[in-house]
Amino acid sequence: MSTPRCPLRPDDPCSLCQPGANGPQDCGLVYLVMDDPELREVYAAQLKQRRAARQQSSIRH
Numbered sequence: 001m002s003t004p005r006c007p008l009r010p011d012d013p014c015s016l017c018q019p020g021a022n023g024p025q026d027c028g029l030v031y032l033v034m035d036d037p038e039l040r041e042v043y044a045a046q047l048k049q050r051r052a053a054r055q056q057s058s059i060r061h
Contacts, residue, residue, distance in 0.1 A: 008033060008043065010050065 003013040004023040007030055014023050021027040033039045 006030075010047070 004025075006012050006014045007024050014021075014027070016023070018028045024030050033043055
């Protein structure tokens with residue numbers, strides 16, 4: 001069984017940092033970020049930057 005990844009910290013496994021959460025699917029913090037348009041926009045921009053950095057890194061190697 002694989003460990004779920006934290007959508008807010010893609011390089012980390014879900015650490016169940018929110019009491020009562022069984023994973024990202026019922027994490028209150030993930031819900032708050034994804035439900036707030038401004039936070040989701042910031043999250044999307046950071047995710048885009050991470051993907052671009054990984055792509056650049058893989059091109060160089």
